Amino acid sequence: MHELSIVASVLDQLEEIKKQQPAGVHFSKVGLRVGELAGVDVDCLRFGFECSVKETPWEDMVLEIEQVPRRQRCPSCGAEFQAENWATACPKCGEAATITIAGEELQIAFVEVDE
Amino acid sequence: MSQIVVEKKVLNENQKLAAELRERFRQHKILVVNIISSPGSGKTTLLEHTLERMDKTKRVALLTGDLQTENDAKRLAKWGFPAKQIITGGTCHLDAKMIDKHLADWKLEELDILIIENVGNLVCPTSYDLGEHHKIVILSVTEGEDKPLKYPSIFVKSDLMILSKVDLLPYLSFDAELAKQNARTVHPGIEIIETSNKGDGLEQWMAWLESKLAAVKAGDAVSA
Numbered sequence: 001m002h003e004l005s006i007v008a009s010v011l012d013q014l015e016e017i018k019k020q021q022p023a024g025v026h027f028s029k030v031g032l033r034v035g036e037l038a039g040v041d042v043d044c045l046r047f048g049f050e051c052s053v054k055e056t057p058w059e060d061m062v063l064e065i066e067q068v069p070r071r072q073r074c075p076s077c078g079a080e081f082q083a084e085n086w087a088t089a090c091p092k093c094g095e096a097a098t099i100t101i102a103g104e105e106l107q108i109a110f111v112e113v114d115e
Numbered sequence: 116m117s118q119i120v121v122e123k124k125v126l127n128e129n130q131k132l133a134a135e136l137r138e139r140f141r142q143h144k145i146l147v148v149n150i151i152s153s154p155g156s157g158k159t160t161l162l163e164h165t166l167e168r169m170d171k172t173k174r175v176a177l178l179t180g181d182l183q184t185e186n187d188a189k190r191l192a193k194w195g196f197p198a199k200q201i202i203t204g205g206t207c208h209l210d211a212k213m214i215d216k217h218l219a220d221w222k223l224e225e226l227d228i229l230i231i232e233n234v235g236n237l238v239c240p241t242s243y244d245l246g247e248h249h250k251i252v253i254l255s256v257t258e259g260e261d262k263p264l265k266y267p268s269i270f271v272k273s274d275l276m277i278l279s280k281v282d283l284l285p286y287l288s289f290d291a292e293l294a295k296q297n298a299r300t301v302h303p304g305i306e307i308i309e310t311s312n313k314g315d316g317l318e319q320w321m322a323w324l325e326s327k328l329a330a331v332k333a334g335d336a337v338s339a
Contacts, residue, residue: 002207002239009125017121028116032125039241039268086267086301096303100271106242108121 003044006106007052013108014058021113029062029112035105036070070103129243132211136218136246143223146324146331147231149245151269152253153262154235157279159187161253161310162232164317165324166194174225178217179232180209187232197221208239211246228328237266249327255279256287260294267301275306275323282311 010032018025034040042065049063070083074090080101081091089096124130140147150158162177169175177198179187188200201213209231218229231247233240252273254262257280263270270276276298284291291309298305308323310316 002242005206006125006242009128013121013123013125013127017119021119037268037271039238041238086264088301088303106125108123108125110121111119113117113119 003040004048004052006040006045007048010049010108011052011058014111017111026114027058027061027111028114029064031064031066031109031111033066033068033105033107033109035068035103037100037103038106040106042067066109068102068105071101072098073101074098126242126244129211132215133244133246136211136214139223140229140246140248141334143226144332144334145223145226145229146328147229147245147247148249148251148324148327149231149233149240149247150251150253151233151237151240151273152235152255153237153258156235156253156255156258157310157312158232158235158253159190160312161277161279161320162191162230163194164310164312164314165230165321166191166196168317168321169194169196171195174227175230176221176226176228177230177232178209178214180213180234182206182234203234207234207236208243209233209245210243214245227332228324237262237269241268241272248331249274251275251277253277253279254294254298256281256283256289256291256294260290261297263294263297263301270298270301270305273302273305275308277316277320278307278309280311281309281315282313 014027014030034042046063053059053061071080072083072088073080074093074095076095077090077093079090079092088098090098152158175196177191177196178201179191180201180203181187182203182205185200188198191198199217201209201217231245250273252269254276278291278294295307308316308319310320
């Protein structure tokens with residue numbers, strides 16, 4: 001439900017990035033990284049993006065979303081693993097309190113510029 | 116065609132402001148909690164019980180978010196602690212800017228605890244850092260035991276889960292042990308307190324707040 005405000009934040013930041021580029025630059029694509037724990041629904045995000053760019057200078061910009069699964073690191077044995085079905089105990093040594101090292105991302109990764 | 120590497124948080128502005136708020140809370144040694152739940156889980160009721168039991172020498176302030184109406188702030192104001200309503204006008208979450216704005220005419224040096232009651236929603240408030248020390252999620256026994264599995268992010272990010280309305284358990288098929296197990300599946304370290312309108316767990320909850328306040332006053336609180 002807040003995906004529309006997230007799109008607005010993305011477009012605000014792109015506006016800022018654009019100002020630092022040569023005049024007349026055209027962004028053809030924006031790449032976002034969305035973690036499993038970010039609380040963002042990717043379909044809503046796409047829909048919010050489509051609605052937001054319509055009839056604006058961003059209209060033909062492509063949205064690319066990289067979804068990042070949750071990864072954990074075990075402080076006891078150092079194992080790194082993907083948390084399946086939210087089970088975060090270490091599959092190697094059984095340690096229950098493992099640390100989240102990926103999956104919380106909500107980032108603008110890159111923009112592509114037409115030459 | 117070329118690529119510009121950006122690598123910036125989407126909610127950069129919110130994050131920056133939340134970091135500023137966190138620093139101000141640290142300087143003034145204020146404990147800040149952000150309470151999140153579905154609509155109707157008992158956030159305002161828990162706060163009413165909290166204020167009723169609160170040591171009246173404690174300097175507590177409340178910010179309560181809703182889409183419309185001043186009802187909650189009115190409900191909470193009668194215990195004499197300052198309470199302010201944040202009307203989001205349709206927005207489904209509170210963000211750091213709203214907190215900053217509504218704190219403007221309070222003197223932070225005169226506060227010990229700031230309680231933020233977020234908009235009733237288990238999804239969107241998860242993404243917005245408000246500079247708080249602890250997120251607290253409330254799950255009521257009239258919801259499903261599998262809510263922690265359906266909405267894991269908020270249970271992962273909360274330090275405490277309050278299982279509310281436990282006095283209704285005899286009338287429901289809700290399996291409290293399963294609900295707690297589900298919460299611990301997504302967040303093994305989550306603390307859990309069971310509460311009800313009849314008074315269950317409220318002493319434990321007040322003690323939890325007290326211990327977190329002591330940590331903030333001692334300067335050894337770890338911020339969310």
